Amino acid sequence: MGCKLAAEKPKQKHKKGLWSPDEDDRLKNYIIKHGHGCWSSVPINAGLQRNGKSCRLRWINYLRPGLKRGAFSLEEEDIILTLHAMFGNKWSQIAQQLPGRTDNEIKNHWHSYLKKRVSKMGENEGHTKSGKTDSSSPSLKKLTPQNSSLDSFEHMEGSLADSDQSVYPRETQKSNLPKVLFAEWLSLDQFNGQDFQNSGSFEPCKSNFGYNNNAELHGIFMHSLPMNNDDGSSSYGNGVNQEVHNDIFPPQLKFEDTLSGNGFEDFMSGEFNINDDVMYI
DNA sequence: AATGCAAACAACCGCGCGCGC
DNA sequence: CGCGCGCGCGGTTGTTTGCAT
Secondary structure, eight states: OOOHHHHHOOOOOOOOSSOOHHHHHHHHHHHHHHOOOSGGGHHHHHTOSSOHHHHHHHIIIIISTTOEESOOOHHHHHHHHHHHHHHSSOHHHHHHTSTTOOHHHHHHHIIIIIHHHHHHHHHHHHHOTTOOOGGGSHHHHHOOTTSOSHHHHHHHHHTTTTSOGGGOOSGGGTTOSOEETHHHHOOHHHHHSTTTTTTSSSHHHHHHHTOSOHHHHHHHHHTOOOOOOTTSEEOOTTSSSOOEETTTSOOEEEOTTTTTSOHHHHHHHTOOEEETTEEEO
């Protein structure tokens, strides 16, 4: 897997720490135009003083299209808990079953919240014999090692939008609508451009954006939700200094027929309408 | 209002694997 | 076949944010 450019790359000091919006722009624009190809050459070609590894991480975790933002839903947490019980700390495997979530995000959520939740559950079980555990949750009932294929997850995700959030007055419900970064920065021109429209299949996107599989994006689109912030802006990155506004990143995607329709297929075939600031499929 | 602490999040680091030479 | 390199993964650390005092 050698990379020709790697031998030519000049030794330079790589910047560390948080990414600035400008750096994000550079990376994002470069990958949109050229694809990532060899990661070690990306920072050189994109004019970034980062190493390839850092670029890759930034892309995969924050800039990649289709990422969800916001708190984990209870269903997602249940999936994580179940899969963690099955796979252990195989975050990438767990992430594969949670479209729009990254292994890093899941890992962080596990360490900061779910781990405690599990240990608490363990304690409760120790104290009360018939202790109520998460195994009573609908998703866990459905998810067993026998039926834990991607298909079964897609069915589970169907119930995401239906879950009664008021039943779970938890921190994670503060912002229970996952956001889709895709439309936040990908302009309509880019939608209508060669990457998507001329292909008739998703393969070019796969190569350009580094998706693992089509099912992943399909899943994302199938339960994507609008992602406006209250103030009319869109969240971006860690929200600290990376807020962007709708005048920069025009129309949002809105999948009216979220779960049962052909949102994704229509999108890929170009059969969508633009109405005001929202793109309907 | 200032300070301290904990939680949440972002990013770095090290290691192992696979591929090309 | 061995070596070097890039990539992906998981663990860990650093930074920021929110809340309590």
